Amino acid sequence: MNRRTVTALVINDLRQLARNPRVLVFAVALPLVLWPLMWFLTSLTTERRQERIESRTYTYAVADETANVAGIADARAWLERALAVVGGDGRTGGAEPADGPAVRFERVEVPDDVAAALDEERLHVHVAWETGGDEDLPDDDADREAVGDASERVPRIVLSYRADLDASDSAEGFLRRALQRTRTEVREQRLANAGFESLPEDLLPLERIETASEEQTSGLLLGRVLTAIIVMMMLAGGSIVATDALAGEKERGTLETLLTTAASRVEIVTAKNLSILAVAFATSVLNIANIVVWMQLDLIAAPAGLKLVIPVGAGVLLLLLYAPAAVLLSSSLLLVSGRSKTYKEAQLLFAPVMLIAMAVAAIPVLPGVELRSAIVLLPIANLGVAAREILTGHYDWPLLAAAWAVTGGAAALLARASLRTLSAEKLITASDTDAADLAGGPALFPRRVARWFAVLWALLLVWQLNVGGGLDSRLLIVINMSVFGAAAWLMIARYRLPVRETLSLRNPPPAAWLGVLIGAPAGLVLADGVVRLASLAMPIPEEWIEAMAEAFGADIPVWQMLVFFAILPGIFEEIAFRGVLLHGLKSRLRPVQLVLVAGIAFGFFHVDLFRIPGTSLLGVLLVIAVLRSGSIYPAMAWHALHNALALGSARIEQIQLPDQPTWWHYLLALAAILLALRLMRQNHQGASRPAGSGPEGRVPGG
Amino acid sequence: MSTVQVEVQGLTKNFFDQSRGEINAVQEVDFECRGAEIFGLLGANGAGKTTTLRMISTVLQPTAGTARVLGHDVVSDPVEVRRNLGFYSASTALYPRLTARETLTLFARVNKYPAERTKSRVEEMIERFGLGDYAGARIEKLSSGMKQKVSIARTVVHDPPVLIFDEPTVGLDVLNALDLQKAIQELRDDGKAILFSTHIMSEAERLCDRIAIIDKGRIRACDGLGGLRAATSQHYLEDIFVHYVTGNDTTA
Numbered sequence: 001m002n003r004r005t006v007t008a009l010v011i012n013d014l015r016q017l018a019r020n021p022r023v024l025v026f027a028v029a030l031p032l033v034l035w036p037l038m039w040f041l042t043s044l045t046t047e048r049r050q051e052r053i054e055s056r057t058y059t060y061a062v063a064d065e066t067a068n069v070a071g072i073a074d075a076r077a078w079l080e081r082a083l084a085v086v087g088g089d090g091r092t093g094g095a096e097p098a099d100g101p102a103v104r105f106e107r108v109e110v111p112d113d114v115a116a117a118l119d120e121e122r123l124h125v126h127v128a129w130e131t132g133g134d135e136d137l138p139d140d141d142a143d144r145e146a147v148g149d150a151s152e153r154v155p156r157i158v159l160s161y162r163a164d165l166d167a168s169d170s171a172e173g174f175l176r177r178a179l180q181r182t183r184t185e186v187r188e189q190r191l192a193n194a195g196f197e198s199l200p201e202d203l204l205p206l207e208r209i210e211t212a213s214e215e216q217t218s219g220l221l222l223g224r225v226l227t228a229i230i231v232m233m234m235l236a237g238g239s240i241v242a243t244d245a246l247a248g249e250k251e252r253g254t255l256e257t258l259l260t261t262a263a264s265r266v267e268i269v270t271a272k273n274l275s276i277l278a279v280a281f282a283t284s285v286l287n288i289a290n291i292v293v294w295m296q297l298d299l300i301a302a303p304a305g306l307k308l309v310i311p312v313g314a315g316v317l318l319l320l321l322y323a324p325a326a327v328l329l330s331s332s333l334l335l336v337s338g339r340s341k342t343y344k345e346a347q348l349l350f351a352p353v354m355l356i357a358m359a360v361a362a363i364p365v366l367p368g369v370e371l372r373s374a375i376v377l378l379p380i381a382n383l384g385v386a387a388r389e390i391l392t393g394h395y396d397w398p399l400l401a402a403a404w405a406v407t408g409g410a411a412a413l414l415a416r417a418s419l420r421t422l423s424a425e426k427l428i429t430a431s432d433t434d435a436a437d438l439a440g441g442p443a444l445f446p447r448r449v450a451r452w453f454a455v456l457w458a459l460l461l462v463w464q465l466n467v468g469g470g471l472d473s474r475l476l477i478v479i480n481m482s483v484f485g486a487a488a489w490l491m492i493a494r495y496r497l498p499v500r501e502t503l504s505l506r507n508p509p510p511a512a513w514l515g516v517l518i519g520a521p522a523g524l525v526l527a528d529g530v531v532r533l534a535s536l537a538m539p540i541p542e543e544w545i546e547a548m549a550e551a552f553g554a555d556i557p558v559w560q561m562l563v564f565f566a567i568l569p570g571i572f573e574e575i576a577f578r579g580v581l582l583h584g585l586k587s588r589l590r591p592v593q594l595v596l597v598a599g600i601a602f603g604f605f606h607v608d609l610f611r612i613p614g615t616s617l618l619g620v621l622l623v624i625a626v627l628r629s630g631s632i633y634p635a636m637a638w639h640a641l642h643n644a645l646a647l648g649s650a651r652i653e654q655i656q657l658p659d660q661p662t663w664w665h666y667l668l669a670l671a672a673i674l675l676a677l678r679l680m681r682q683n684h685q686g687a688s689r690p691a692g693s694g695p696e697g698r699v700p701g702g
Numbered sequence: 703m704s705t706v707q708v709e710v711q712g713l714t715k716n717f718f719d720q721s722r723g724e725i726n727a728v729q730e731v732d733f734e735c736r737g738a739e740i741f742g743l744l745g746a747n748g749a750g751k752t753t754t755l756r757m758i759s760t761v762l763q764p765t766a767g768t769a770r771v772l773g774h775d776v777v778s779d780p781v782e783v784r785r786n787l788g789f790y791s792a793s794t795a796l797y798p799r800l801t802a803r804e805t806l807t808l809f810a811r812v813n814k815y816p817a818e819r820t821k822s823r824v825e826e827m828i829e830r831f832g833l834g835d836y837a838g839a840r841i842e843k844l845s846s847g848m849k850q851k852v853s854i855a856r857t858v859v860h861d862p863p864v865l866i867f868d869e870p871t872v873g874l875d876v877l878n879a880l881d882l883q884k885a886i887q888e889l890r891d892d893g894k895a896i897l898f899s900t901h902i903m904s905e906a907e908r909l910c911d912r913i914a915i916i917d918k919g920r921i922r923a924c925d926g927l928g929g930l931r932a933a934t935s936q937h938y939l940e941d942i943f944v945h946y947v948t949g950n951d952t953t954a
Contacts, residue, residue, distance in 0.1 A: 008811035012797065019799040019840075253795030260759045260789035262860070263812040264781050 001270060005263050009271030010278070017241060017279065027240040028283060035287060036294040043301055049166075057104040058171035061111065063128040075129055075155050078186060082178035103174055118162045124171035126160040215311075216392045221303065222310075223388030224365045230284060230322060231361035231380065234329050235354050237283030238276040239347075242333035245272040246421070247346035265422045269334065273415065276330040314390050321390075321400070324408035325383050329357060331414035338421030364388045371399045372541075374465060374607045379410040398537040445495040449584025456487050457605060464607045474556065474564045481572040488572075488580045503579035508631035511679040515625070516634050519676030520641035523621050524649070525669035527614040527642075534613040544610055561647050570640030577602045577619065578626045578635045591627070598623045618642060621673065628680040704737035707864050707895035708758065712767035715753050715919075727753040729919040730767065735895045737863065740886065742910030743899040744943060750919040751899035752791070755868045758897065759789045771864050785814055788857035791868035798842035802833050802852045805841060806859045813860035827855040831885075847878045854885050858894075865889060866897045871905060883909055903939045913939070915946045922946040 111117035161172035249255035340346035382403035603616025760780035
């Protein structure tokens, strides 16, 4: 990549922007004024509203003063006492209540139509008395007798008001709180009079000690919103350049000029990304600095408990952490711009990108979401949660690295996709579709397979995060397997894929079955080694082990264990992953890439973080098994046997894995795996043909 | 005789269109262009001229066949191809908010012209194309004639040995078109290999050393004007064109 070319292109983009006064005013200068202004006006409005609430005189009316109900005198006395606190009968209240200011209440005559008076705000709150109704009576006859008839029951005070009218709502709030306080005081007084030795407030006194430091409390507050704020500002700033970056160039006709220069596509995309990042970064810094200055000038107030101070080390780490997120966002914007035909279309398509990014960035606000969970696999959200943990002083290094790598990987994928956009001929011509696009069907499937599985993975992740954990493990497996089966069927039907070819429904070489018998237990030992290795960086929590034991617990009969956790996954996961996914990727990847991508993708579908390493290894082995044998059947048997042995090792002592395996266990397992895979090798001279089919069964060798 | 700068062999491009199905835009086109030569591609709209030139400029990928610019293959070595190429067409616009000088500097840089000579080369272009009075003005403020001059200057600012002019006079008035033709002739005299596409017979007649008549994606004839006249017994290029495209003799 030529640095001089990239620099020239970046300078050109920034120059175009700097010379567009309309964009500068509306996209840069105006937000600088509007953000703090909105904040200022919001706090000013809240302040004014509070002042109005406190300075207003509220009207109340008391109904049915002559009602001769036992206890009504007490209730009326309580009302008087409450009004004395809040400031009744035109006088400002005496002692200020603990939970609110003193306000003025003025009594008015009971209107003929209370509802109309409340509606017209002649009356703010109406006070009435009611004896307990029959619906409050106990079910038991003896208890009902003890309560007595209506005239003897304790009356209750009924406050009528309008929640949709500010004054009425406030009046009811003040009066209700005063009455509740009065009731507490009266109750305590009565208990004291009845000889209760100590006041209820003296019983079980509670003291709270906050052990989090001020920085940690403030860090939590900041960490919850920091990612969302940064993402919002980066997107708002970046979109200014991104719209113009490709869509604007297309519309102006300068893109073809650029594409016919000696600048490579990589240089152009790099320059466009750098321009977006530069502007996004500059506008974000400007906006944040702007808000900080306004706060320093006391023109806007910072949220209570928030200190805008980040330790230098944490700040540097956060910058490093947000770098792939920034690239991810700029690449998304560039991709949208590249896919849009016009400036207007690009602006339209930015909206969903912003919504999705904001929804993901807001995840750290959710309580209880930790980095050491499946969230580490969700780009941007993982960095948001990581940032929150860093700001509260928790540094989970392996997971921080994993989050960084996941978001970085997603950023790289998107950058590659935006690079491909520049190579798309529709940038220049109207007809860029080729035979596969036009005809659809099997030829198109290899290009769509990644999209299908990405959607499937996202659905599975959302499902697992929200619902999955609460279900019986058998039901969960049935649902998951149904989804895999349905998705595989949909893809086969949608792209008219040949079923036998797609799913490798062929007779394997007979030695493959021996390979399964050797490979499955050896694979389990090797998977154990991988899990132990991964646990060095990512220790498995005890709770997780207990949860797994519970999910596959001893209360499930053995036959059910075999059906639900060995046979069903052995069939449906193989159809989806070693059948449809492998078939789709086969023509696009080289053998080693194919094995790794298809195998690790299988691991990632086990969205539980601690299961990914082991299942990825299993995925890799099963892909090799299918490629070498040319048939899916040995992989199905291997998968089922692997799961059965894994479950059995937890329940049957005879087949338990050694507690502390040594290196030679693993070496032996590796040798066994190699032997098993060797046995899988199909006989190229022989009849590796679709089961029960004609001669068309030539299969790609491993 | 000058060396071959552009070699095109069996160049083919098929598009697939949702409504029209497969379109054979260019079919097995062969030709070559030497230094100090203007090679014309003469054809009606939609004949395949622009698609051919876009494949040579690496913007489109050929479906089959090869094209080489100074020996660099358009598929395997596109950056080197573009470094040795200047592409001008009615659809290659300029950045409106840059000045003429900034435009030339930008294109010299992105075309990897030596850094130490960029400034002097830009000034040389400004002088050669008479842009001196307007070099500091933004492109958006210039007249269409001036914009055209800046466009030609940016096409040649990195001194490429091969130039492509794809229907360059479309939308220009007569005087501007003549100015452009004069500039192209001067560039040919400088030794550049020039690929020139047009559907205007008089332009091809006046400018081109050799002409390829292209119709429905295929080259029907390729020769100098004298050779074409001799082969068809027609004097005017218009009649020669009709002869090859329709097979009818218009002088009968």
